[in-house]
Amino acid sequence: MSTAPRNTALWHPFADMFEVKNGQFCVSKGDGVWIYDQEGRRYLDGTASLWYANVGHGRTEIAEAAAAQMRELESYSVFNDFTNRPAEALADRLSQLAPMDNAKIFLTTGGGESIDTAAKLARQYWVQRGQPRRTHILSRGHAYHGTNGVGTGIGGIEVNRAGFGELVPETSRVAHDDAESLREAIDRIGADRIAAFFAEPVMGAGGLYPPQPGYLEGVAKICAEHEILFVADAVICGFGRVGSWFGVERWGLRPDMITFAKGVTSGYLPLGGVVIAERVAEPFWNHPGRPFRHGATYSGHPTAAVAALANLDILEREKLLARADKLELPLHDALRRLADHPAVGEVRGGTGVLGAVELAPDLLAADPGALVRTQLAIRELGVIVRPLGKALAVSPPLIINESEIDLIGTAMREGLDRLA
Structure with a gap:
C-alpha cells in the first residue's frame, strides 16, 4: 500500500x-x-x-473537449439574461432525456448544491402557489443528501447530523422501507404544511439499500394524493448506475424534481443540477416578477457543460x-x-x-x-x-x-x- x-x-x-x-x-x-x-x-x-x-478514467475525448472549450471561453456566469451555448445544449439534452415532459434544468456544481436548490425551490413553489405554510420537508432514515446545510439537515445518517445543531427547521424523517410510515407522518404533520418528500431510488451512502418491492411506487402515489412534491435524489443513481438516465425510470416514476451530479460528467469536472417538472417551473416561467433568488457562481459553467456533453456521448455510443x-x-x-x-x-x-x-x-x-x-x-x-x-x-x-x-x-x- x-x-x-x-x-x-x-x-x-x-x-x-x-x-x-x-x-x-x-x-x-x-x-x-x-x-x-x-x-x-x-x-x-x-x-x-x-x-x-x-x-472510467482517462477518457481523452472528455479532456480534449474541455481543453478546446477553455481555449474559446473557459467560463462565464449565466445569471440574469447571460447564457452560453454549451450550457444551453446540455440543458436541452438533459430535458429530452428526462422522464418528465418539457422539463427545465437548473445547473449547479454538485450534488449538495442540487439538494439545496430543490429544497429551496420546493418551498418557494408553494409560496408562489399561495400556500406559504407548506415548508416542512420529509426524508428517510439512512438517507444521504450531501453535506451542504440543507442536505445535512434533511439527511438520515445521524452521525452526520450530530454536533451541528438544527441547520434546517421543519424537517423530519420516516422509515426508509415503509411507505405507510410516510402516510403516518403526513397525517401527523398535515399535508397543508408539507412542501416535499426526498428519496433516493437506491439508498447510497446510508448503507446501500435497494428499495423494497413497490416502495417507490407507493411513496410516489402518496405524494400525489396529498400534492406533496416528490423529489428523487439521483446523484448516485443517475447516468447508468442503475441502468437508466436518472435512476427512476425502471420504476416508472415521474418525479416533480430530480437532483443529479456525479455521473453526468463521470467526475471529469464538477457539475450537477435539478430536473424540474413543468408544473413546478410554471409559476416562475409563465408569470413576470417572480425570480428564483438562488444560484451558484459557476452554474452553467461552459467547460463543465462541454465535459458533460462528451460524457453523455460516451454513455450513448458505448x-x-x-x-x-x-x-x-x-x-x-x-x-x-x-x-x-x-x-x-x-x-x-x-x-x-x-x-x-x-x-x-x-x-x-x-x-x-x-x-x-x-x-x-x-x-x-x-x-x-x-x-x-x-x-x-x-x-x-x-x-x-x-x-x-x-x-x-x-x-x-x-x-x-x-x-x-
Missing part, C-alpha cells in the same frame, strides 16, 4: 486527521477501471471513486446504460458468494451496478475497527472498496468486465479471511 510519509496541510473530508495527516494514499493516475498509486502500483477501482467514474443492466446480476452474484463467510452478516445489491457486504453484528460489536482494517486489507490485495456504515460498498465503473468483477469478489473474500 502506498502512503505518503509527509505531513499534509490538506484537510480530508470525513477523515480522522489525527490518523490521516502523516499517511495518505496518493492516487497519481487513472486508466479505465484502474488507478495507480505514486509508486506505480495498480488497483481496481471498485468504487468508481465516489460513485461517479461511470465511463451503450453503457444497457451494459449496466447486464452487469447487475454478475456483480450481485460475486457479492452473494461471500454470504457464507463467518465475518459477513448481510449482502445487499441486485439493483444496479452497486452493492454492499455488511460485516456480522457480533464481529463489529467486539471489534469496531474491523471494517476499516478489512478495507485496507482488500486494498493491499489491489482492489478499492469503501467502508460505509457497517458495510463494504462497491460501485465500479460501468466499463468493468465480468472477470474484473470476479477480482473484486476474490479480493473481498481474501480480505475477510485475513480479518478472521
Whole structure:
C-alpha cells in the first residue's frame, strides 16, 4: 500500500486527521477501471471513486473537449439574461432525456448544491402557489443528501447530523422501507404544511439499500394524493448506475424534481443540477416578477457543460446504460458468494451496478475497527472498496468486465479471511 510519509496541510473530508495527516494514499493516475498509486502500483477501482467514474478514467475525448472549450471561453456566469451555448445544449439534452415532459434544468456544481436548490425551490413553489405554510420537508432514515446545510439537515445518517445543531427547521424523517410510515407522518404533520418528500431510488451512502418491492411506487402515489412534491435524489443513481438516465425510470416514476451530479460528467469536472417538472417551473416561467433568488457562481459553467456533453456521448455510443443492466446480476452474484463467510452478516445489491457486504453484528460489536482494517486489507490485495456504515460498498465503473468483477469478489473474500 502506498502512503505518503509527509505531513499534509490538506484537510480530508470525513477523515480522522489525527490518523490521516502523516499517511495518505496518493492516487497519481487513472486508466479505465484502474488507478495507480505514486509508486506505480495498480488497483481496481471498485468504487468508481465516489460513485461517479461511470465511463472510467482517462477518457481523452472528455479532456480534449474541455481543453478546446477553455481555449474559446473557459467560463462565464449565466445569471440574469447571460447564457452560453454549451450550457444551453446540455440543458436541452438533459430535458429530452428526462422522464418528465418539457422539463427545465437548473445547473449547479454538485450534488449538495442540487439538494439545496430543490429544497429551496420546493418551498418557494408553494409560496408562489399561495400556500406559504407548506415548508416542512420529509426524508428517510439512512438517507444521504450531501453535506451542504440543507442536505445535512434533511439527511438520515445521524452521525452526520450530530454536533451541528438544527441547520434546517421543519424537517423530519420516516422509515426508509415503509411507505405507510410516510402516510403516518403526513397525517401527523398535515399535508397543508408539507412542501416535499426526498428519496433516493437506491439508498447510497446510508448503507446501500435497494428499495423494497413497490416502495417507490407507493411513496410516489402518496405524494400525489396529498400534492406533496416528490423529489428523487439521483446523484448516485443517475447516468447508468442503475441502468437508466436518472435512476427512476425502471420504476416508472415521474418525479416533480430530480437532483443529479456525479455521473453526468463521470467526475471529469464538477457539475450537477435539478430536473424540474413543468408544473413546478410554471409559476416562475409563465408569470413576470417572480425570480428564483438562488444560484451558484459557476452554474452553467461552459467547460463543465462541454465535459458533460462528451460524457453523455460516451454513455450513448458505448451503450453503457444497457451494459449496466447486464452487469447487475454478475456483480450481485460475486457479492452473494461471500454470504457464507463467518465475518459477513448481510449482502445487499441486485439493483444496479452497486452493492454492499455488511460485516456480522457480533464481529463489529467486539471489534469496531474491523471494517476499516478489512478495507485496507482488500486494498493491499489491489482492489478499492469503501467502508460505509457497517458495510463494504462497491460501485465500479460501468466499463468493468465480468472477470474484473470476479477480482473484486476474490479480493473481498481474501480480505475477510485475513480479518478472521
